[in-house]
Amino acid sequence: MEDTIAAIATAYGEGGIGIIRISGENSLSILNKIFTPFKNSKIESRRMTYGTINDTSNGHIIDEVLAVYMKKPSTYTAEDVVEINCHGSIISLKRTLELVLREGARMAEPGEFTKRAFLNGRLDLSQAEAVIDVIKAKTDKGFDVAVSQLDGQLSSRIKEIRKSILDLLVEITVNIDYPDEDIEYLTYENAQKQIKLIGDMIENLLSTADTGRLIKEGIKVAIVGKPNVGKSSLMNSLLRESRAIVTEIPGTTRDTIEESINVRGIPVNLIDTAGIRDTDDIVEQLGIKKSKEAFNSADFVIFIVDGSCGLTEEDNEILELLKDRRCLVLINKQDLGSVIDKELFQSKLNAADIIPTRLIDGEGIDEIESYIEGLVYGGKISQKESVLVNNVRHIELLEKSLKSLNDASQMIGAGEALEFVEVDINEAYALLGEIIGETVSDDVLDEVFSRFCLGK
Numbered sequence: 001m002e003d004t005i006a007a008i009a010t011a012y013g014e015g016g017i018g019i020i021r022i023s024g025e026n027s028l029s030i031l032n033k034i035f036t037p038f039k040n041s042k043i044e045s046r047r048m049t050y051g052t053i054n055d056t057s058n059g060h061i062i063d064e065v066l067a068v069y070m071k072k073p074s075t076y077t078a079e080d081v082v083e084i085n086c087h088g089s090i091i092s093l094k095r096t097l098e099l100v101l102r103e104g105a106r107m108a109e110p111g112e113f114t115k116r117a118f119l120n121g122r123l124d125l126s127q128a129e130a131v132i133d134v135i136k137a138k139t140d141k142g143f144d145v146a147v148s149q150l151d152g153q154l155s156s157r158i159k160e161i162r163k164s165i166l167d168l169l170v171e172i173t174v175n176i177d178y179p180d181e182d183i184e185y186l187t188y189e190n191a192q193k194q195i196k197l198i199g200d201m202i203e204n205l206l207s208t209a210d211t212g213r214l215i216k217e218g219i220k221v222a223i224v225g226k227p228n229v230g231k232s233s234l235m236n237s238l239l240r241e242s243r244a245i246v247t248e249i250p251g252t253t254r255d256t257i258e259e260s261i262n263v264r265g266i267p268v269n270l271i272d273t274a275g276i277r278d279t280d281d282i283v284e285q286l287g288i289k290k291s292k293e294a295f296n297s298a299d300f301v302i303f304i305v306d307g308s309c310g311l312t313e314e315d316n317e318i319l320e321l322l323k324d325r326r327c328l329v330l331i332n333k334q335d336l337g338s339v340i341d342k343e344l345f346q347s348k349l350n351a352a353d354i355i356p357t358r359l360i361d362g363e364g365i366d367e368i369e370s371y372i373e374g375l376v377y378g379g380k381i382s383q384k385e386s387v388l389v390n391n392v393r394h395i396e397l398l399e400k401s402l403k404s405l406n407d408a409s410q411m412i413g414a415g416e417a418l419e420f421v422e423v424d425i426n427e428a429y430a431l432l433g434e435i436i437g438e439t440v441s442d443d444v445l446d447e448v449f450s451r452f453c454l455g456k
Contacts, residue, residue: 111452125437212390
């Protein structure tokens with residue numbers, strides 16, 4: 001924390017601009033050594049200054065830049081910070097960074113700028129973790145959720161829950177320490193009620209976990225069916241481009257084709273599989289094997305059948321595989337007429353939803369996208385809901401804290417002494433503190449910030 005650190009803060013490669021970030025006590029003195037302002041203008045806090053970066057060993061100009069000095073504590077790291085805006089050339093950035101390191105800074109570790117922001121009280125730990133989610137967001141919705149967490153909305157909810165636990169702990173402690181004093185006695189019944197209320201708050205957060213995970217990581221969808229039923233047409237329609245080859249020849253798709261798409265703010269990893277059928281073609285057999293692997297690993301399956309003819313043996317084989325799976329059935333080729341009864345699927349696949357389609361013309365795509373949207377949000381969470389839990393570490397800590405509260409509730413039900421109840425409630429309080437970093441080990445901090453990129 002006493003070192004002055006530096007790194008390239010922008011992506012490597014060519015661009016209009018590239019930024020060197022410096023943080024620490026010696027940031028301004030390093031800048032003064034290597035930067036010459038234009039026409040001897042002065043460097044003032046929070047004002048861009050135009051000038052040149054000069055190699056101190058030979059006086060040669062490295063680049064024309066805009067430099068800004070930001071005085072602590074109102075900075076990203078709560079330390080003195082300098083940012084040098086170079087031309088977006090990797091050579092310029094490397095040479096400027098080498099010069100900064102030569103003048104006394106050291107190379108920042110991954111995530112060290114954000115780690116310093118946390119250690120200096122600029123961000124709590126959940127906000128710091130949101131920084132990387134903002135950077136890696138794949139959709140507008142994922143970005144909005146990350147920004148809300150960065151803004152402290154999850155932190156506020158956790159602090160609210162911890163305040164309720166702390167109030168309960170105070171009442172328990174008073175009754176333990178002053179059993180004979182004339183103080184309102186905390187009955188077991190009242191404690192149970194408070195634990196139930198706190199547990200409900202935690203469960204409400206956990207109820208958003210599946211949605212939060214899908215928004216962050218995406219939903220994996222496998223498209224299955226016999227050859228030539230419209231799997232590739234569906235993929236092309238969802239992608240709004242001709243990614244998969246569409247022909248009337250069965251077995252055209254020999255391998256799985258994977259693409260990532262954005263469906264109404266939800267990242268979807270779409271897998272177009274080879275048609276599942278018996279074949280002597282060795283290459284097609286390998287594709288069918290991969291299709292079954294994709295089928296098993298998918299979050300849900302889209303099963304396409306040809307509505308213009310009855311179910312075949314190949315269709316029935318896939319139906320057997322789908323018995324215990326959440327799936328969407330598309331009865332395709334409606335333009336040729338449909339001889340398949342929806343009730344047939346409803347009797348064989350209790351969890352299936354059915355949409356008639358004509359995929360060659362894109363008919364039914366809106367309904368399919370609505371289905372995916374409904375699958376993620378489940379009709380329970382508004383898209384405007386800002387507090388969604390999508391971090392695995394947070395989910396585990398919430399689940400552990402809820403278990404500790406349930407253990408405390410069971411002890412009260414068994415008539416155990418308040419001293420034993422207090423231990424479990426204290427554990428729940430500490431576990432929630434790990435989410436925002438108030439009670440967290442150095443090993444956890446190292447693990448969290450190791451996931452960051454250099455310069456952030």
